[in-house]
Amino acid sequence: MTTIDLAVIPGDGIGKEVVPEALKVLGKALSGTGVEIATTHYDLGAEYWQRTGQALSDEDLEAIKGHDAILLGAVGDPSVPSGILERGLLLRLRFALDHYVNLRPSKLYPGVPTPLAEPGQIDFVVVREGTEGLYCGNGGVVRQGTPQEIATEVSVNTAFGVERVVRYAFAKAASRPAKHLTLVHKHNVLVHAGGLWRRTVEAVSAQYPEVTVDYAHVDAATIYLVADPGRFDVIVTDNLFGDILTDEAGAITGGIGLAASGNINPEGAFPSMFEPVHGSAPDIAGQGIADPTATISAAALMLDHLGHTRPARRIEAAVEADMAGRADGRSRSTAEIGDAIAQALEA
Ligand SMILES: NC(=O)C1=CN([C@@H]2O[C@H](COP(=O)(O)OP(=O)(O)OC[C@H]3O[C@@H](n4cnc5c(N)ncnc54)[C@H](O)[C@@H]3O)[C@@H](O)[C@H]2O)C=CC1
Ligand SMILES: CC(C)CC(=O)C(=O)O
Ligand SMILES: [Mg+2]
Secondary structure, eight states: OEEEEEEEEEESTTHHHHHHHHHHHHHHHHTTTTEEEEEEEOOOSHHHHHHHSOSSOHHHHHHHHTSSEEEEEEOOOTTSOTTHHIIIIIIHHHHHTTOOEEEEEEEOOTTOOOSOSSOOOOEEEEEEEOSSBGGGOOEEEESTTSTTOEEEEOOBOOHHHHHHHHHHHHHHHHTSSSOEEEEEEOTTTOHHHHHHHHHHHHHHHTTOTTSEEEEEEHHHHHHHHHHOGGGOSEEEEOHHHHHHHHHHHHHHTTOGGGOEEEEEOTTOSSOEEEEESSOOOTTTTTTTOOOOHHHHHHHHHHHHHTTOHHHHHHHHHHHHHHHHGGGGOOOOOHHHHHHHHHHHTTO
16 A cells, blocks of 8 residues: 655635545545555644744644645635735745746636637646745835835846756646747846746757747736637746736636646655645635635646556546536535535546
């Protein structure tokens, strides 16, 4: 028997509602495969912060490093000042565990409603840099609260950091049928960071002659995602642009409740972390109506990452089957969707 030693961080809001559904589906998908999951729950999030004043203790971080993988729901709560949990828990994990690849696949499944007039075929992957850019907390405020206040937030892009994620994106593109990579940035204005990204893509492209490459400024990319999403295969971009584009990607492929992501440390020096693209959704938390599909698909990404491709494919197929049945527009509870996907695995 192989055991996956999984750290589970349900977090806040709907994170606590969707994670049990993913665990339910994981259990079903692995039943009879010779692989089992051993879970350790970490009750991190708003309540923990209220109780302890800490978002993530050094001890918990060290303990989390010892697991094979992490399944996270979402963090953030209106009772906690904005940024405390997002930076102190989620980003701390991503940075400390060197999750430099934030992998966010987008696929429009048959039967899934999309707001697009002419959706065509949507099947692309966003490779978002996960440890640098505007999210590394480089900045500050002077003369706070005065009319002379100045707030800075500096985007950090290193040659090392950009090159490793660009290499990952090229390898990903080379492994896909379309073999196409789009760099999304804003190098017409952000000339320093954009220049580094552009030169890096040019340099690495020489080693991947089979991959075609193009470029879109991020503002135009938001148009193309709506007007011509079929043009994308692999998008490589920085931390902020990737965050924004992948919420939009979720919206065009059936909704943010379907969009999964993996925070990957490709070398395996640290456990990778799998989570939905969405947040804790305080507006619907506690009602049992959040769609758990994104978290269930994130669990499939995790199995894939750990080399358990067969159960991963089975979860994907069960999700796809469930989506095909959504055309009737009937609303279901979080648990009903989880049950339906788990049941589809029995077929
Ligand atoms: N990875 C994470 O833990 C993330 C945390 N956050 C945090 O979450 C909190 C809420 O942020 P928002 O900007 O409102 O983003 P959000 O992603 O939580 O919600 C945006 C909208 O999508 C809907 N939604 C989200 N997930 C859904 C699901 N599974 N099923 C159905 N509808 C769903 C929500 O009801 C809301 O209308 C904030 O504290 C934010 O910082 C936001 C994004 C990612
Ligand atoms: C809450 C942020 C730190 C992250 C986010 O929105 C994301 O990773 O999609
Ligand atoms: Mg986001």
